[in-house]
Amino acid sequence: MKKTFFSSLTLVFTALLLACTSGQKIETSNEIVSVFKTRYAPDRRVALFDVTAKPKGKTIVLEGMSDQLDGLTSLVDSLKREGLTIVNEVETLPAADLGDKIYGVANNSVVNIRSKPAHSAELATQALLGMPLKVLKKQGGWYLVQTPDEYISWIDSGGIQLMTEEELENWKKGDKIIYLANYGFSFESPKKNSAKVGDLALGNVLHVESTQTNYYKVKYPDGRIAYVHRSEAQPFERWRASLKMTQESLVASGKDLMGVPYLWGGTSTKGVDCSGFTKTIYLMNGEIIPRDASQQITAGELVDADKNFDNLQPGDLLFFGTPAKDGKPRRVVHVGMWIGNGEFIHSSSRVEVNSMDPNAENFSEFNYNRYLESRRYITNRTANVLEVSEMFN
Numbered sequence: 001m002k003k004t005f006f007s008s009l010t011l012v013f014t015a016l017l018l019a020c021t022s023g024q025k026i027e028t029s030n031e032i033v034s035v036f037k038t039r040y041a042p043d044r045r046v047a048l049f050d051v052t053a054k055p056k057g058k059t060i061v062l063e064g065m066s067d068q069l070d071g072l073t074s075l076v077d078s079l080k081r082e083g084l085t086i087v088n089e090v091e092t093l094p095a096a097d098l099g100d101k102i103y104g105v106a107n108n109s110v111v112n113i114r115s116k117p118a119h120s121a122e123l124a125t126q127a128l129l130g131m132p133l134k135v136l137k138k139q140g141g142w143y144l145v146q147t148p149d150e151y152i153s154w155i156d157s158g159g160i161q162l163m164t165e166e167e168l169e170n171w172k173k174g175d176k177i178i179y180l181a182n183y184g185f186s187f188e189s190p191k192k193n194s195a196k197v198g199d200l201a202l203g204n205v206l207h208v209e210s211t212q213t214n215y216y217k218v219k220y221p222d223g224r225i226a227y228v229h230r231s232e233a234q235p236f237e238r239w240r241a242s243l244k245m246t247q248e249s250l251v252a253s254g255k256d257l258m259g260v261p262y263l264w265g266g267t268s269t270k271g272v273d274c275s276g277f278t279k280t281i282y283l284m285n286g287e288i289i290p291r292d293a294s295q296q297i298t299a300g301e302l303v304d305a306d307k308n309f310d311n312l313q314p315g316d317l318l319f320f321g322t323p324a325k326d327g328k329p330r331r332v333v334h335v336g337m338w339i340g341n342g343e344f345i346h347s348s349s350r351v352e353v354n355s356m357d358p359n360a361e362n363f364s365e366f367n368y369n370r371y372l373e374s375r376r377y378i379t380n381r382t383a384n385v386l387e388v389s390e391m392f393n
Contacts, residue, residue: 029053029060029079036078040071045292046150048136051075051090059085067093067136067152093136093144101162104145105171105221106131109201110268111159113151117142123265124153125291126276130176130205130221132168132391133160148391149279151291161221171207172392176236177216177228179204182256182269186226190215197226202269203283205236240389243286245378247314247340253281254337254345262347267291274334277347278317281337282377288386289377293319293335299382300375307371309356312338315378318346320370332372 030053041049049071051064060079066072069092079086094102106127114121117139127133127147133155137144141157163171179200186197190212198220206218206228215227243249257280263271267279275293282289290296297319304311312318320334336346342357346367354364356371377385 029084032079033062033075036071036075040068041066043295044152045295046146046152048093048152056087059087061087062090065091065093065137067146091137094134095137098135098138100164102135103163103165103168104133104135104143104160105163105168106133106155106159107161107221108159109199109204110270111155112265113145113147113153113155113159114265115153117144117154119156121154123263125151125265126267127155127159128201128203128205128268129179132172135160135162147291148386149288149291163221171221174207176205176392177208177218177233178236178239179206179228179233180239181232182260184229184232186218186228187215188226190217190227192229194227197224200228200232203280208235236392240286245285245287245315247378249285250281250315250337250378251339251345253284254339254351257281257351258345258353260347260351262349262351272347272351274336274347277351278335278337283388286388287377287381288388288391290384293321294332295384296335297332297373297375299380299384300377301380303374303376305373307356307368309338309342312374313376313378314338314340316374316376318344318374319372320367321372322370323372330372334367334370336367338374 033051033053037049037051041047048065048067051062051066054061054063072090072092076086076088106129109129111127112123113125113127115124125147132148134146135143136146142154143157143160144152145155146152179202182202184200186200188195188197206220209217209219214230216230216233218226218228220226257269257277260269261271262273264273266272267276272280275291275296278296279289279291290299296317303316316338318336318338319332321330321332324330336344338344342360343353343355345351345353353362354367355362356368357363
């Protein structure tokens with residue numbers, strides 16, 4: 001398949017370049033770069049190929065950054081084979097100045113990860129305490145990181161504990177607890193009236209140092225010691241082994257988040273957007289699904305595209321947006337989860353339940369009219385859906 005792809009590219013490049021004057025070569029080079037960008041980073045949320053070609057004397061300089069090293073090497077080789085003199089100044093990621101600290105672990109209950117390295121930038125997603133991260137680049141007090149669902153965005157230095165590969169492996173292998181209450185705190189001593197070390201949110205993971213009568217003694221990624229009440233947490237491996245994803249467990253997880261406020265970019269009990277809500281439901285049932293609605297719709301099995309809601313089962317995801325029309329592609333902008341009896345639960349202004357039945361009091365005409373399709377995850381785990389235990393493997 002690769003051979004066919006590159007053979008085809010060679011024919012295209014040869015035809016283009018032979019017809020080019022020196023002044024046209026830069027334009028053609030950027031067209032070639034665009035071909036490789038489409039192939040190696042079709043979704044820039046999960047892959048980086050930010051490469052441009054610029055003239056410099058008789059040479060063409062490639063600038064930018066990329067984590068797709070195979071694609072970058074192939075691009076340079078292809079341009080050189082066409083007789084162009086190439087100077088490759090693309091920064092490859094992970095960046096060299098990170099040294100061996102190219103991993104990290106989220107160090108606060110909920111860590112905000114932004115589209116740009118600034119607190120004023122759009123919230124892209126969130127990471128939960130204990131979540132392993134890949135570190136790609138440092139800029140000022142910010143790090144470009146990749147989450148377990150492969151989302152790439154910026155985290156401030158206060159939210160991450162940097163680690164070497166060995167340190168991360170030790171973190172993954174250690175005994176851990178998972179926090180199972182929606183909200184709570186860790187304490188300096190095994191007493192609820194003691195000083196707080198930090199707040200906690202559903203899905204947080206901490207190392208357990210020892211188990212006492214009513215508390216777990218835990219360690220944060222940065223080494224802080226704290227105590228968590230045993231009624232609010234469970235040993236991670238015991239929790240994972242006990243998971244059995246069912247229609248009932250998915251509905252229960254969704255309803256447990258009723259009233260949580262809507263937050264663009266949110267994936268935690270502190271606030272969720274629509275896809276962050278469905279992502280949290282599945283996370284607490286043992287699976288890491290893609291981050292955004294437009295990514296989630298590419299997984300699972302299609303079970304309805306014609307408003308035949310009798311085909312749906314609790315746990316199915318419903319997608320909303322605008323269909324393809326007049327040459328414009330389909331646009332997916334919202335997602336919710338079917339809970340049965342004609343109803344779905346979703347994060348709109350808050351997590352709430354609406355109906356697809358026009359006769360119901362909670363009928364959502366707006367969402368009914370923009371409904372696209374529904375997909376089933378519960379029995380259809382695909383390549384872009386991970387088991388939560390894989391985060392720590």
